Amino acid sequence: MSLEIIKPGVLTTIQDAGRYGYQKDGILVSGAMDTVALRIANLLVGNLKSDAALEATITGPQVKFASDQLIAVTGADMAPAVDGTPIKMWRPVFVKKGSTLKLGSATTGCRTYVAFSGSFAIPKVLGSYATYLRAAVGGYEGRALQAGDVIPCNEFPEKVLPLLEQLQASGNGHSFCETKWAVDPHVHPVYQENPEIQVLRGPEYDRLSELSKMYLWKEKFQVTAQSDRMGYQLLGVTLSLSHKTELISTAVTFGTVQVPPKGSLIILMADRQTTGGYPRVAQVITADLPLLAQVPPGKVIRFKEVSLEEAQMQYLKQEYHLEQCKQGLEFKFRA
Amino acid sequence: MRPFQLYPLGDTAIVLQFGEEIDDNIFPRIRAIAAYLDQHPFPGMMEYVPAYTTITIYYDPWVISEKGKYDPYAMAVAHMQELLPQAAQEKKQKARTIKIPVCYGGEYGPDLEFVADHNKLSPKQVIRLHSGADYIVHMIGFAPGFPYLGGLHKKLATPRKDMPQALIPAGSVGIAGNQTGIYPIETPGGWQLIGRTPLELFNPNRETPSLLRAGDIVRFEPISEKQFNALKEKQHES
Structure with missing residues (x-):
């Protein structure tokens, strides 16, 4: 075959x-x-x-x-x-x-x-x-x-x-x-061209200037043509840190939102590196990664803050639905 | 026990951090936790990533919470608190020393002059300082087989480039801040490039895909362009 x-x-x-x-x-x-x-x-x-x-x-x-x-x-x-x-x-x-x-x-x-x-x-x-x-x-x-x-x-x-x-x-x-x-269509997210993406504060969120923190939650960011499986390069207002420090490299993951020195945001995707040295100001929740993965270049996203408890609850809910879906299908296959 | 911090990285990872600065005393601590996790992974643990001052442990919230019965992050914290005293009992492992030949400057190290100017040194002094030290591999990360090395001379510290360079050739040796490293595969990156090694740091078809591993000692040996080409050819044949 x-x-x-x-x-x-x-x-x-x-x-x-x-x-x-x-x-x-x-x-x-x-x-x-x-x-x-x-x-x-x-x-x-x-x-x-x-x-x-x-x-x-x-x-x-x-x-x-x-x-x-x-x-x-x-x-x-x-x-x-x-x-x-x-x-x-x-x-x-x-x-x-x-x-x-x-x-x-x-x-x-x-x-x-x-x-x-x-x-x-x-x-x-x-x-x-x-x-x-x-x-x-x-x-x-x-x-x-x-x-x-x-x-x-x-x-x-x-x-x-x-x-x-x-x-x-x-x-x-x-x-x-x-x-x-x-x-069941509830098992997967409804893809949107310009979605709101739920994120957690990243470990270095507090290093952002007060103005940049506000921009992160209020502004829209465009997914540029330079975006690929490794990461999305975002176009929009640039963010700055309250004080400039070189970070010691540490782990990054799928959905980590980084601020390079020039201030344009990067979101790491499936082919992300394992570690990085740019400040991690936000982290896309796992349940919203499919939504983000489906945003084509040229479209805009905005960020919405959620708590870790909320993020993990949505993770568990998604997993529960997928398990239900699997069990339902086992039944259908026997049809 | 050293003071440490526990915090989440997103909804699928927990980070254990020891301090804010690179410190040779942190390193054995992180290695001990890694060794302990190799032997005693907890249910739902996916993998761990050791770094200079952190070890990040990835977990599956569905499994760690026993399908939603418990709070996933609280479970991860509980596993960490249980593991820390146990890991402190782990034995120390002996380090290997790996020699890395490097052709400094010129076409292979286009930023050597910049690093020299930035630190008010001559390119020769940069080479002498860079190849005159033993470096410890604190972690492998960023790209397959990419070693983050501790032990860079303070006089060589140079900031990263503002925007990552589109493609950096495999084998490039670079400096970023107070760190130095080697690019194992062609990849974008923001480090200042001072030389290149002909050795293959990553090969997925080798039994051990990464030439280096966390805990190794690395020593750079300056070589000429002619030696570089000869070594490259030799490696190609084997």
């Missing part, structure tokens, strides 16, 4: 939930930018939450199937179509051997995930499938996918076979057949 990349799109990589355990060696976590969309895509096709899927950026790829497949498309809407007919997102779709999935340009959000039942038959590097582009580690030869790449796939997990056979039968020879049901 395999699939072939006909057109790669702007930036399509193989990603999973991230490469954990090697940050002490300076090895980045990488993984999906929108981990919730990735996880739901995997759940919908009976994969593990640690499995890999495709992450498409801005404009998606064209993928040809060398064998029958069960896929799910989640994340940004790139108007997915199989052999020219639109397919619905956030649900399992049976796709017939020889057909082609085409993703267009994102309308809402900017990153789309395509999971394949059984996932890819590729080796893990340092415990993960995630592609870390700058170090050429993991994924498909450590790089973004190109036209002509053939990605081998594993057999279907046994639990999806009843659903697969049902869809295959209902498909009646057509290129694809999708379920009538989709995942």
Whole structure:
């Protein structure tokens, strides 16, 4: 079983939930930018939450199937179509051997995930499938996918076979057949072009000048074209510190908002470095990282302060919903 | 026990901080906690990142809270308080010494003159001071295999660049504030570059991907451009 990349799109990589355990060696976590969309895509096709899927950026790829497949498309809407007919997102779709999935340009959000039942038959590097582009580690030869790449796939997990056979039968020879049901829309955030992002105060928040503290909460910041999987460079009012000090490098993480000396904010994303030396003035809460990951360059965000208790409550709530979603799907697969 | 601070880094990490300044006495303390965590990870612990004065421990709030039964951060604090006296019992580990050949200045160290001017030294004095000291690897971070070294001579301290440089070649040796380090892969960065080593600091296909690890002693050895090329070639063959 395999699939072939006909057109790669702007930036399509193989990603999973991230490469954990090697940050002490300076090895980045990488993984999906929108981990919730990735996880739901995997759940919908009976994969593990640690499995890999495709992450498409801005404009998606064209993928040809060398064998029958069960896929799910989640994340940004790139108007997915199989052999020219639109397919619905956030649900399992049976796709017939020889057909082609085409993703267009994102309308809402900017990153789309395509999971394949059984996932890819590729080796893990340092415990993960995630592609870390700058170090050429993991994924498909450590790089973004190109036209002509053939990605081998594993057999279907046994639990999806009843659903697969049902869809295959209902498909009646057509290129694809999708379920009538989709995942509960409450499980994933509603992507917004100009969202309000919830943050905690960062460890160095108090070093900001009083005026800069006010700007952080009141002003809008634009996600610039220089933003990528490593970090978002924000354009807006510049922030300054009450007194200038060189910081001793320490850990940074997904969603850390830093102030470099010039004062334009940076938010670290999936391919963030493990440590950094710029003041960490805010920290995006985990529950809002998918929302942030889906903000395309050119759009604006604003920050809203929440407490740690509130942030962790939202984390637990999101996790609870995803667990519920998984259990619900186990039931659907038996259908 | 040394005074310490506990504080959160976002909703998935807790930071243990010992003081505000680089201090050689903090280092064994952090290594001991790391060694203890290697042996006794707590439920929900993802990994830890040691740094100069901090060790940051990442956790999964869902697991640490037993699926929401307890407050995740309070649980993390409780684990830290339990671990600290235990970690103090850990044995000290012996350090390795690693020699790093460096071609200073010129094309390989474009900021050598700037570092010299900033500190009112000649480039030769900068090289002598930089290669004349033993450095301790306090942590690996920022990029795969990137060592943050303690022990930079005070006369060499130079501020970071205001904006990160787009791409810094692999092997570049730099200074930022009172820190010095080596870039293992081509990456953006804000350090002042004074030289380059032909050694591979990071290779994911090696059994140990990072050449250096926290706790190593590093010594820089000045080499000529000719020696640099010869070493580079030799490494390429193997």
